[in-house]
Amino acid sequence: MTDMTDARTYDVVVIGAGPVGENVADRARAAGLSAAIVESELVGGECSYWACMPSKALLRPVIARADARRVPGLRHSVEGPLDATRSSRTATSTPRTGRTTARSAGWRASASTCTAATAASRAPARSRTPRRTHRTPAPGPPRGGRLHRHPRRPADLPGLADVKPWTSREATAADHVPGRLLVVGGGVVAVEMATAWQALGSHVTVLVRGGGLLPRMEPFAGELVQEALTETGAEVRCGVSVTAVERENGTVTATLDDGSALQADEILFATGRAPRTDDIGLETVGLEPGSWLPVDESLRVDGSEWLYAVGDANHRALLTHQGKYQARVAGAAVAARAQGVPLLETDRWGAHSATADHAAVPQVVFTDPEAASAGLTLAEAEAAGHRVRAVDYDMSGVAGAGLYADGYRGRARMIVDLDREILLGVTFVGPGVGELIHSATVAVAGEVPLERLWHAVPAYPTISEVWLRLLETYRG
Amino acid sequence: MTDMTDARTYDVVVIGAGPVGENVADRARAAGLSAAIVESELVGGECSYWACMPSKALLRPVIARADARRVPGLRHSVEGPLDATRSSRTATSTPRTGRTTARSAGWRASASTCTAATAASRAPARSRTPRRTHRTPAPGPPRGGRLHRHPRRPADLPGLADVKPWTSREATAADHVPGRLLVVGGGVVAVEMATAWQALGSHVTVLVRGGGLLPRMEPFAGELVQEALTETGAEVRCGVSVTAVERENGTVTATLDDGSALQADEILFATGRAPRTDDIGLETVGLEPGSWLPVDESLRVDGSEWLYAVGDANHRALLTHQGKYQARVAGAAVAARAQGVPLLETDRWGAHSATADHAAVPQVVFTDPEAASAGLTLAEAEAAGHRVRAVDYDMSGVAGAGLYADGYRGRARMIVDLDREILLGVTFVGPGVGELIHSATVAVAGEVPLERLWHAVPAYPTISEVWLRLLETYRG
Numbered sequence: 039m040t041d042m043t044d045a046r047t048y049d050v051v052v053i054g055a056g057p058v059g060e061n062v063a064d065r066a067r068a069a070g071l072s073a074a075i076v077e078s079e080l081v082g083g084e085c086s087y088w089a090c091m092p093s094k095a096l097l098r099p100v101i102a103r104a105d106a107r108r109v110p111g112l113r114h115s116v117e118g119p120l121d122a123t124r125s126s127r128t129a130t131s132t133p134r135t136g137r138t139t140a141r142s143a144g145w146r147a148s149a150s151t152c153t154a155a156t157a158a159s160r161a162p163a164r165s166r167t168p169r170r171t172h173r174t175p176a177p178g179p180p181r182g183g184r185l186h187r188h189p190r191r192p193a194d195l196p197g198l199a200d201v202k203p204w205t206s207r208e209a210t211a212a213d214h215v216p217g218r219l220l221v222v223g224g225g226v227v228a229v230e231m232a233t234a235w236q237a238l239g240s241h242v243t244v245l246v247r248g249g250g251l252l253p254r255m256e257p258f259a260g261e262l263v264q265e266a267l268t269e270t271g272a273e274v275r276c277g278v279s280v281t282a283v284e285r286e287n288g289t290v291t292a293t294l295d296d297g298s299a300l301q302a303d304e305i306l307f308a309t310g311r312a313p314r315t316d317d318i319g320l321e322t323v324g325l326e327p328g329s330w331l332p333v334d335e336s337l338r339v340d341g342s343e344w345l346y347a348v349g350d351a352n353h354r355a356l357l358t359h360q361g362k363y364q365a366r367v368a369g370a371a372v373a374a375r376a377q378g379v380p381l382l383e384t385d386r387w388g389a390h391s392a393t394a395d396h397a398a399v400p401q402v403v404f405t406d407p408e409a410a411s412a413g414l415t416l417a418e419a420e421a422a423g424h425r426v427r428a429v430d431y432d433m434s435g436v437a438g439a440g441l442y443a444d445g446y447r448g449r450a451r452m453i454v455d456l457d458r459e460i461l462l463g464v465t466f467v468g469p470g471v472g473e474l475i476h477s478a479t480v481a482v483a484g485e486v487p488l489e490r491l492w493h494a495v496p497a498y499p500t501i502s503e504v505w506l507r508l509l510e511t512y513r514g
Numbered sequence: 515m516t517d518m519t520d521a522r523t524y525d526v527v528v529i530g531a532g533p534v535g536e537n538v539a540d541r542a543r544a545a546g547l548s549a550a551i552v553e554s555e556l557v558g559g560e561c562s563y564w565a566c567m568p569s570k571a572l573l574r575p576v577i578a579r580a581d582a583r584r585v586p587g588l589r590h591s592v593e594g595p596l597d598a599t600r601s602s603r604t605a606t607s608t609p610r611t612g613r614t615t616a617r618s619a620g621w622r623a624s625a626s627t628c629t630a631a632t633a634a635s636r637a638p639a640r641s642r643t644p645r646r647t648h649r650t651p652a653p654g655p656p657r658g659g660r661l662h663r664h665p666r667r668p669a670d671l672p673g674l675a676d677v678k679p680w681t682s683r684e685a686t687a688a689d690h691v692p693g694r695l696l697v698v699g700g701g702v703v704a705v706e707m708a709t710a711w712q713a714l715g716s717h718v719t720v721l722v723r724g725g726g727l728l729p730r731m732e733p734f735a736g737e738l739v740q741e742a743l744t745e746t747g748a749e750v751r752c753g754v755s756v757t758a759v760e761r762e763n764g765t766v767t768a769t770l771d772d773g774s775a776l777q778a779d780e781i782l783f784a785t786g787r788a789p790r791t792d793d794i795g796l797e798t799v800g801l802e803p804g805s806w807l808p809v810d811e812s813l814r815v816d817g818s819e820w821l822y823a824v825g826d827a828n829h830r831a832l833l834t835h836q837g838k839y840q841a842r843v844a845g846a847a848v849a850a851r852a853q854g855v856p857l858l859e860t861d862r863w864g865a866h867s868a869t870a871d872h873a874a875v876p877q878v879v880f881t882d883p884e885a886a887s888a889g890l891t892l893a894e895a896e897a898a899g900h901r902v903r904a905v906d907y908d909m910s911g912v913a914g915a916g917l918y919a920d921g922y923r924g925r926a927r928m929i930v931d932l933d934r935e936i937l938l939g940v941t942f943v944g945p946g947v948g949e950l951i952h953s954a955t956v957a958v959a960g961e962v963p964l965e966r967l968w969h970a971v972p973a974y975p976t977i978s979e980v981w982l983r984l985l986e987t988y989r990g
Contacts, residue, residue: 090975094917099588105584111596112575120587359974362982366968387966394969402973410973440568473946476953476970476978483970484962490863492842493870494952494959497878497886498835499566502952506838 048074053318055081058349058361071376076152090358092210093230097404100237104406105469108443120238197284202339204306207230215239216303220292222280222310224251226403229263231306232272233405242272243300245292247279252409255401256416256465258449259409263467266406315351335391336371336381337364346372354395367392387483397462398483402472407448410475413463413482416453425456429512431504433468438500443469450504452478454512460485470501477502488512524550524846531557534637534837535823542847547852568686569706572882578714580882581945584919596714672758677766679759679783682707691715692779696768698756699784700727702879705739707782708748709881718748721768723755728885728899731877732892732941734925735885739943742882789827791990811867812847812857813840822848830871843868863959873938874959878948883924886951889939889958892929901932905988907980909944914975919945926980928954930988936961946977953978964988 050066052059055077075081099156107113116389148404204212209231217240221232224246236242244251244267251260251267251274264274276295282293283305316328325331331347332340333354339345348368349361371390374381382388403409416428432506433439433448440446449469455462464478481491492509496502526542528535531553539549551557573597583589680688685707693716697708700722712718720727721745727736727743727750740750751770758769759781766781792804799821801807807823808816809830815821824844825837847866850857858864879885892904909915909924916922924944929940940954957967968985972978 065919091913091917094914094975098917099585102582102585102588106578109575109578112578187525317850357974359971359979362974363969363971387969389965389968394971398969398971400971400973402976437567438570441567443572455920464958469950472973474949476950476954476972476981477956477977479972480953480956480962480967481960484957484960484966486956486960486962491956492865493839493863493874494956495835495839495870495874495876496952496955497876498569498833498838499949500878500952500957501949503835505952 044177048072049376050074051076054349056349056361057082057358058365061362061365062346062348062369062372062392063368065374069369069373069377071373072212089206089210093167093206093227093234094404096210096234096238097230100234101404101406101408101469103237105443108445108469110249110444110508113444124156131448136189160211171211195280196282201283201285201305203283203290204304206306206308208304209235209306209308212304217241218243218304220245220290220300220302222292222305223310224248224253224260225308225310226252226401228306228309229260229267229403229405231308232267233263233270236267236270236272242267242274243302244274245278245280245294245300246274246276249276252403255403255409255411256451256467258451259403259411259465259467262407262447262449263403263405263409311350311356313351313353335367337368337392338371354392355399357399357401360399363394364392394483398479400475400479402475404472408470408472409465409467410471410478411463411465412475412478413461414453415463415465418453419453419455419462424462426462427454427456427512428452429454429508431507431511433504436501436504436507437498438503439468439470441499442501450508450510452512454488458485459488461488461491466504468501474502474504477505524548525852526550530825532825532860533558533702533834534841537825537838537841538822538845538848541842542848545845545849545853547849564958565682565686566571569682569703570880572686572714573706576710577880577882577884577945579713581919584921584945586920589920616620617916618730619963657899671756673760677759677761677781679766680780682782684780685711685782688780688887691831693717694719694778694780696721696766696776696778696781696902697784698768698781699786700724700729700736700780701784701786702877703784705736705743705879705881707784708743709739709746712743712746712748718743719778720748720750721754721756721770721776722750722752725752728879728893731879731885731887732927734927735879735887735941735943738883738923738925739879739881739885787826787832789829791827811843811869813868814847830868831875833875833877835876839870840868845899870959874955876951876955878951880948882949883944884946885941885943886947886954887939887941888951888954889937890929891939891941892927895931895938900938902938903930903932903988904928905989906929907983909942909977909980912980913981914977914979915944915946916976917975918977927985928984928988930964934961935964937964937967942980945975950978950980953981 050063050073050321052063052073052075059075059077063075066073071309097112103120122235206227209227212373215238216234219235219240219242221228221242221244224244225273228244231253232242232244250257251264267274279295280292281295284291291299292302292304292305293473313328313330314442315331320327320329323342325339331351333347333352334340337346337348337352339347346368348364350356352364354364367390371381374390382389385391386393398413400412401410414422416426419426429452431450433450434446439448448466448471450467451461451465452461454460461478461482463482464475466474466478480486486494488509491505494505496505525547526539526551528539528547528551531551535551535553539551542549579596629876646799682703685703691711691714695711695716696719697704697718697720700720704720704722705727708718708720725973726733727740744748755771756768759773764779766778767775768774768778768781789804789806791807794803796803796805799814799818806829807827809823809828810816813822813824813828822844824840828830828840828896830836830840843866845859850866857866861867862869874889876888877886890898892902895902905928907926909926910922915924924942924947926943927941928937929939930936937954937958939958940951942950942954956962962970964985967981970981972981
């Protein structure tokens with residue numbers, strides 16, 4: 039199908055060798071297409087080196103220690119502060135040098151077996167004569183999960199450049215513990231890094247522009263995380279914006295819009311993301327550099343016959359796992375079109391539609407307590423026009439939760455589509471819910487009727503029994 | 515519907531006030547029927563006082579400590595032996611006196627709200643003129659999960675009575691740590707108690723008649739648990755039977771069928787269960803006392819119009835959660851029949867059929883590693899005549915598993931029904947899988963097609979990503 043004697047001709051050229059790009063190339067190759075990956079930094083992407091893996095490795099000891107301390111008979115034997123330099127993070131990846139350890143290399147090997155058939159180049163990628171290839175900008179490298187290389191910072195914030203603020207990269211890579219850390223933002227990166235550095239010994243103050251933490255989840259998620267952060271000694275200030283920053287003799291001073299000022303040793307900006315599509319030549323194909331790229335359900339850029347946008351660049355769901363999901367869908371769609379096979383566009387949940395991007399996105403926030411969700415929040419479901427009912431349950435009433443942690447605090451909510459009697463979304467907040475959420479993802483993506491969920495019996499005594507309580511609460 | 519002036523006339527009489535009996539009464543009452551519960555011991559049942567709750571409370575510190583020790587940066591701060599007297603178990607229930615603590619009382623309150631409308635009696639229950647009532651023997655009290663009051667012991671084992679062996683009750687209630695503990699059996703009670711007491715300081719030897727541990731799960735479950743038990747210093751001897759026991763000067767000597775003898779300070783028999791239906795008057799209605807009671811899908815005893823058997827007594831699935839599930843189904847069936855509503859017997863997954871008993875039973879074994887399963891094993895699926903394929907995955911290859919525990923060891927298997935492309939069963943063995951299994955229970959009970967499971971994206975980086983690996987392995 040491809041003239042392999044011309045090494046510069048490929049069926050598919052992928053920009054970005056993160057997990058998303060690798061998955062696209064993998065799928066294309068599995069379908070018999072040739073594929074090249076272009077990468078300007080490290081094969082493996084943001085996720086492996088600067089985002090998901092090191093941040094979760096930083097958080098795992100925090101959560102495991104908190105879990106142990108909540109177990110009677112064990113509480114008193116877990117002593118001493120966490121040591122950042124001995125943490126899992128160090129063993130997982132060494133972001134400053136980009137050296138790949140066995141673990142992340144192993145992860146990459148399992149994520150992609152197509153390297154033999156693809157080419158990776160460190161040259162910046164620009165469009166030249168791309169009309170005959172399928173190009174898939176996964177913003178190079180794809181920005182794993184919620185962290186990314188160039189966080190959006192208030193560009194006009196006075197003094198910003200001189201302050202040398204932390205981005206998510208420094209927050210996961212720093213090898214010293216600042217005495218005082220300011221965290222600007224209230225989203226996932228902000229709360230995870232606040233949790234980590236407070237546990238590592240910093241005094242953390244979180245500055246949130248809006249009314250609370252984790253604004254994209256159900257309101258109680260941010261409330262419970264804020265309550266717990268506060269109990270560990272961190273401060274959370276809502277409804278404030280930073281208007282200026284300066285650093286003098288090592289100390290950062292942040293001025294707020296209420297006129298007050300705060301001092302700290304480091305300041306982390308975790309205030310959002312910008313699409314990294316500014317330097318890939320979008321202008322050569324009539325698109326605006328630096329913009330998000332709207333796509334259809336097969337991840338093909340609106341108005342294009344050959345250009346796909348997979349991962350953060352399309353702004354559908356800025357999460358590593360969802361980008362990899364899109365990669366599978368896009369790879370299948372590219373292959374089908376190359377082979378002249380009609381796309382199953384009428385099948386909403388077929389292999390060529392990234393339907394879960396709208397209906398069943400899961401997310402786990404690795405804080406203490408963990409906050410996990412799948413599908414829509416109540417507000418999202420209502421905004422989408424569904425006739426719904428939110429069913430809440432206090433997870434401290436679940437026997438398995440009480441066994442898991444003394445004084446367990448947590449809350450669950452499921453959003454019932456009253457017309458179809460299926461679930462549109464589920465949120466769990468509490469210790470140990472990070473793996474439990476996949477049951478919700480299966481229920482939501484599988485559109486399993488509530489009537490049938492009664493037959494999905496939770497093992498006793500696990501935290502999963504919250505499912506039974508939710509069903510009972512719904513039935514009344 | 516009921517003449518409440520005669521306090522001795524009820525629509526439903528339930529034998530056994532454990533969680534199963536309480537659920538039956540609760541459902542009956544919710545449907546407008548009157549219900550009485552007869553109980554000869556403690557309201558709350560085996561599960562609350564002598565089984566699930568205290569055993570899991572005993573195991574929780576063991577698992578939490580093991581989890582913490584596998585986290586780099588935390589390993590060295592978890593020191594010291596576990597203290598049985600300070601464990602969660604003590605805080606959960608006090609089985610020797612039967613005193614209910616706040617936690618188990620809270621559980622009971624949530625499990626049953628029907629106490630006002632029911633009567634509990636401590637008198638032994640016998641049938642007198644039962645033909646006009648629905649009677650539901652939940653073997654009193656229902657024997658929560660895998661433990662029960664009167665474990666089946668080799669009745670003809672020489673010396674047994676004099677040895678005062680531990681049953682599951684003593685194993686969860688003992689307040690001293692025997693230096694050497696013999697555990698006879700290889701099932702769930704045996705491996706859980708071996709795990710607990712080895713961690714509490716005993717030297718444990720497990721004596722298994724068969725070829726390995728956990729014979730009702732996939733073979734690798736027993737293998738991984740045995741490997742881990744052995745690493746903690748316990749011994750596991752397979753293919754041996756105890757032929758005689760004696761106790762002299764406090765020391766127990768067990769003679770084995772290979773001619774060898776073992777000495778210990780205590781011996782625990784965890785060799786199975788017998789139906790506790792010997793003293794409830796079955797002979798008055800033509801059934802054999804002490805037998806298991808075969809039932810139809812609505813849990814009604816074969817050949818009877820009015821007698822139901824729910825929980826362990828019917829021998830369908832001897833687990834607390836499954837008994838409670840049966841209670842819901844039986845309660846609905848009793849109510850429907852009382853109201854003259856036709857049962858939805860054609861609907862395999864309707865409210866009147868305990869279909870999950872055959873198709874989607876979940877179980878979590880609280881060992882280190884945890885072993886969890888839902889639905890059928892490969893052997894069970896093949897024996898049932900399904901055309902299946904087993905798909906295995908080494909969980910150490912999952913990024914989230916590597917973050918959860920350094921040197922993670924675990925294994926996953928899913929059983930695919932090749933004709934319907936749905937899952938018949940899933941098994942996960944490894945640290946942290948106890949809550950993950952519910953995702954499998956939803957997939958199996960929900961009969962979610964594999965094609966759709968691709969849209970149930972696991973959050974990255976969690977252990978749940980094993981789902982993606984299993985799907986990829988299946989597709990090849």
